[in-house]
Amino acid sequence: MKLHLDRQATLNALLAQEDTDGSRTITIEDTGPKHFVVKDRHGQMLDVKGTYQLANLLQELWLSEDGTLDSDLITQKPLARIDHLIRHHYWKTLTRRIDEAGLLATLADEKRTSKKQYLYVPEDDPDSLAFYQRITAPHPDIDVLTVPRTLTPAYLESIEDRPGLLALKIDPDTHQPVPYVVPGGRFNEMYGWDSYFIGLGLIAHDQYELARGMLENMAYQIRHYGRMLNANRSYYLSRSQPPFYTPYLRAFLDAYGDRVPLAWIREHLGIAIDEYENVWMNPQTHLTSTGLSRYYGEGRGRPKETEPGHFDFELKKYADRHGLDVREFERRYDSGEIVEPELDNWFVHDRSMRESGLDTTTRFDGVCASLACVDLNSILYRVETDLAALTDLYMAGEFTWRGASYPSGHWRAQAEKRRQLMKTFLWNEADGTWYDWNIDTQRQQPFVSASNLMPLWAGAATPEEARRAVASQLPQLLKSGGIASTGPIDKHNQPGPERQWDAPYGWAPHQIMIWEGLRRYGYDAQAQQAAFAWLRMLVRAAVEYNGLITEKFNVEKQSHKVDAEYGNVGARFEYVPAGGFGWTNTSFLLGLGYLSDAQKAELDALAG
Incomplete structure (x- = not known):
């Protein structure tokens, strides 16, 4: 009616x-x-x-x-209602364009402010530079600055007091910036690993242009800024995020490979190789002596995008030693007046933790850069097997890039080498799971984490390893509201702020990957149980709280009311949720594919 x-x-x-x-x-x-x-x-x-x-x-x-x-x-009914809102409203709400109409909105940044606004454009993209100089001409408070091809520590330090947005791709046909989808809430920039999970949701809703635009913008970052960035802000130029560009490329081509020309596929395969070799297999930064890779956020000192007071718990230890209040110590430390090598090293680990996307977690606190991680090497195994599959499917098994040959067999050999190294360094036979390897102490770091099940998502586990890991890890992680980020954290031994990537909190990317991994190895009942627990919590929150969809949940209390660290993006809105939250939207769409009709009916019945 x-x-x-x-x-x-x-x-x-x-x-x-x-x-x-x-x-x-x-x-x-x-x-x-x-x-x-x-x-x-x-x-x-x-x-x-x-x-x-x-x-x-x-x-x-x-x-x-x-x-x-x-x-x-x-x-x-709730399931149809949530799908309707995501499809018709949320993706649109979360879409940004760095064009004339959207310029001021995309420049806005709650994390950093300055007297002027800055837009950074790669110096080796003169067409984009001319475009942005033209559209910013009516705005004297906006400066357009160029980013050099080679990013030196001196350059990165020189722009710390001029935080700004990094330009993304301009379509050569339309001569307009390619749109992208942000996570949600206060974010106006495109984030690294969020984009993969958002992209899966766009593909699920057949949003071809947006899904392709996300991939184009990821490729642009690798080509012009050297890596898929944590996000396209100037203070993120020194670090990446988990390398999901290649898995996204494969997911996109699985859905739309017949809609893009072979030359386009060739270019993106080459960009994938550039990221793999120049970032994740770079022995100066990410490749460790084990042959496995680590997260390593470059730069110096305190990550400048964090809110005032974020590091007070750690800084107070050093401020007390110097007889200073925290703010004065912070000022002197940032300026270089006070030198604290121990604190410098702590921030190396903190920036590396932020590159992992898990900012923050007790698992990585003060140690991240020393770890050959289960999650990162699982993703890289998937990158290698995806490159092999794409080379076979689209390049007849042979691919040449920048004068070097990359046959599919090369990638399969790389993947097998990594799997064997993961077996040697990360697999714990006694506990029946994988753990991170500390390259400094030359031993494993036993820690129950959702990441311990990521080898299943990647396909890097043998059937027996998968069986044992599911038996040892899933019971410790699966709660009434879904998969927790870690096993229980003993706060008596881990003082300090509550970490949002620790238990009892759960996040969409872990749910999605663990469901996929369980299904890949035949644990369909467990995948269904985990997906139903997560969706029941999501749907109840949406039914009871005006359609609410947030970035994270307390999976023990089955609640969106989370105050750890940064609060909960998406929890505060008026009238209609402001786009939900990107990867949580996707988890709803993909999670439905694991449920029985009876379970779906049970979720719909939550509306009364």
Whole structure:
């Protein structure tokens, strides 16, 4: 039934009656009568009952431009409703363009502010430089600066007081910037590993242009900035994030390989090789003496994108030694007036932890750069096997790039070499799992983590290893709301701030990869159990809290109410969730594929 309403009058009446806490949302915490009668201009009436339907009404009123409502969207069952919002609203809300219309929005950055705004463009992309000089000409408070091809420590230090956005690809046909999708909330930049999981959701919804644009922008970063960046801000130029560019390329080609020319595939294969060799197999930074790789965030001192006070717990130890308050010590340390090699080294590990994407976790605290990690080497095994498969499929088994030959056999040999090294250094026979290897102490670091199951996602486990890892790790990680990031953390032995990538918190990327890994090795029942636990928590939150979808959850309490470190992006909004959260949106879409019809019906029944 189509309803034609006085939009503003209905919205005001609904909020006045049902939004008792003044949040401009309708949740289970509101104490209104939970019953609202909609009357349209033609005398039609609709009874709207319960938190869920009232919230749907509020969302549709807010989204409607002329007051026309479809009653089916108000009574829509939760699974269809969430899918509808992601497909028709959330991806659009999360899309950004560094063009004339979107310039000011994309430059906005809650993490760093300065008197002027800065836009950085690669010096070896003169067409982009000319474009951005033109569109910023009417804005005297915006400076366009160039990024040199070779990034030296001196250059990175020279721009620390001029934080800005890094330009991405301009389409050579349309001469307009290629759009990208941000994670959500306060973020206006494109993040490294988020983009892979967001891309999987875009592919699931057949958003071809956006999915391709994300991949184009990832490739642009590797080509012009040397790596797929933590995010396209100037203070991220010194570090990457987990290398999902190649897995994304394969996922994209699996879906759309017949829609792109062979020359395009060839170029992206070459860029994948550049990233693999120049970043992750670089012995000066990421390749360790074991033959396995590590995370290694370059740069010096305190990561400058963090909020004021973020490091106070650690800095206070050193401030006390110098008889200074924390702010004064921080100022003198940042300026180089105070030299603390021990603290310098601690920040090497902290920046490396941020490159891992797991910022922050007790697992990596003060040690990350010393670890050949299970997760990173699992991803690189997947990169190598994906490159082999793509070379076979599109290049007839032979590929030449920059004068060097890369047959598919080369990549299979690299993958097998890595698998054997993972067996030698990371596999723990007694515990039946993989652990990170500390290259300084020459021993494993036993730590129960969701990352311990990533060799299954990568296909790097033997059937027996998979069996033992599932038996040893899954019971410690799977909670009533899904997979926790780690096993329980003993706060008596781990003082300091609560870490958002520790238990009891769970995140979408771990869910997605562990589901896929379990299914790959035939553990379909366990994959279904884990997916159902996560989706039940997500759907309940959406039903009870006005459609809410956040970046992370407390999987023990099955709650979105998380205050660890940075709070919970996506938890605060008015009327309609502001895009949900990218990879959590994807986890909902992909998780449905693991559920039975009965489980889906149970989730729909959460609406009452």
